[in-house]
Amino acid sequence: MPELAEVAYYAAQWNPGLSQKILRVHTGPKPRFFRNTPPSAFAALAGTTYRHARTHGKNMLFEFSDGLWLSGHLGMTGELLTGPPEHPPTAHDHLVLYTKSTALIFRDFRMFGCVRLDESPSTPPAAWQSLPPEILNPQFTTARVAGALQRHARSPLKAFLLDQAWFPGVGNWMADEVCYQLQLNPATPSGTVDPAALRKVLRAICQKSMKTIAVDWSDPPATWLMPYRWKDGGLCPGKNCGTALVRETLRGRTACWCPVCQPGV
DNA sequence: ATCTCTGTTCACAA
DNA sequence: GTTGTGAACAGAGA
Structure with missing residues (x-):
C-alpha cells in the first residue's frame, strides 16, 4: 500500500521500540528480501539501541547506536508493525527485532520490499546524502x-x-x-x-x-x-x-x- | 485456471 | 548519452 504518507505511517509503527535495546534478531528464510546482504549480518543489531526513524519519499531509514543504520523499502505489500515481545514470526516476517517490551516486525508477503544494513559512524549512509529534494522541501521549486x-x-x-x-x-x-x-x-x-x-x-x-x-x-x-x-x-x-x-x-x-x-x- | 496489484529494475528501442 | 517502454520479479486474493 505504501506511498509517501503510508510509508511515514509505517515507519512510525516502530516508535514503541525507540530508546530500547535490541535483544534478539530474527531473519526469515528468503534471501531475496535481503538482496546482496547475507541475512546473518543483521544479527549485528542485537545489543544496539533503536534511536530514530526518518523517511525520504518511499524510503525509510532507522538509526541504531554503534553507527548502524537500517534502511528499507516497502515495495508493493510491505508493512511495519509491532507485536508482543514473544511474537512468533509468521511466514512473511522477514525481519523481527525483539526488545524487552515489543517486537519490531517487517512483514511483506510479496517480496518487492527490501532491507539493508550500513555502518557509518554519526552520519547517515552515503546513499542518503545525495537524494533529490522532497516535494515538501523548499528546494522543490x-x-x-x-x-x-x-x-x-x-x-x-x-x-x-x-x-x-x-x-x-x-x-x-x-x-x-x-x-x-x-x-x-x-x-x-x-x-x-x-x-x-x-x-x-x-x-x-x-x-x-x-x-x-x-x-x-x-x-x-x-x-x-x-x-x-x-x-x-x-x-x-x-x-x-x-x-x-x-x-x-x-x-x-x-x-x-x-x-x-x-x-x- | 486466470487475472490483478499503492513498486523498482533491467534490457532494449528510439 | 538520454529518454521511454514492457517484462520480470513473487504471492495472495478475486
Whole structure:
C-alpha cells in the first residue's frame, strides 16, 4: 500500500521500540528480501539501541547506536508493525527485532520490499546524502518542476509523476490524484503542463495526506479521487458530476480518471 | 485456471 | 548519452 504518507505511517509503527535495546534478531528464510546482504549480518543489531526513524519519499531509514543504520523499502505489500515481545514470526516476517517490551516486525508477503544494513559512524549512509529534494522541501521549486517537465515533455504526465528521481514518494494513487485535481487526462504530455500549478497540487496532496494518512491512517478528503478509485463502479466525486470513473492500463500501471472532468487528449 | 496489484529494475528501442 | 517502454520479479486474493 505504501506511498509517501503510508510509508511515514509505517515507519512510525516502530516508535514503541525507540530508546530500547535490541535483544534478539530474527531473519526469515528468503534471501531475496535481503538482496546482496547475507541475512546473518543483521544479527549485528542485537545489543544496539533503536534511536530514530526518518523517511525520504518511499524510503525509510532507522538509526541504531554503534553507527548502524537500517534502511528499507516497502515495495508493493510491505508493512511495519509491532507485536508482543514473544511474537512468533509468521511466514512473511522477514525481519523481527525483539526488545524487552515489543517486537519490531517487517512483514511483506510479496517480496518487492527490501532491507539493508550500513555502518557509518554519526552520519547517515552515503546513499542518503545525495537524494533529490522532497516535494515538501523548499528546494522543490517551480523552476525544478519546469525543468523536469521539459526534459520529459513527451512522457504521459501520469507515468512521469511516478519517477522517484523527480517526485519522491509519489505512487500510483497519488499520481492519479494529481491528474484528477489538475483536471488533466493522465495521458497529457508532460511538456504541456503548467509547472506552477503542478507544484501547487503536488504540495497540497502531500501536505494533506501527511496530516491524515501518515498520522492515523484516516481518510483524505471526500472530494479527492483516491477514496473511489479502487473498486469497480466508482463515481467521480466532482461537484454535480458523478460520472463513472474509467480505469485503464497506462505504461504498465492502472490509471483511473473521470472522462468528463479529465477529457482525453 | 486466470487475472490483478499503492513498486523498482533491467534490457532494449528510439 | 538520454529518454521511454514492457517484462520480470513473487504471492495472495478475486
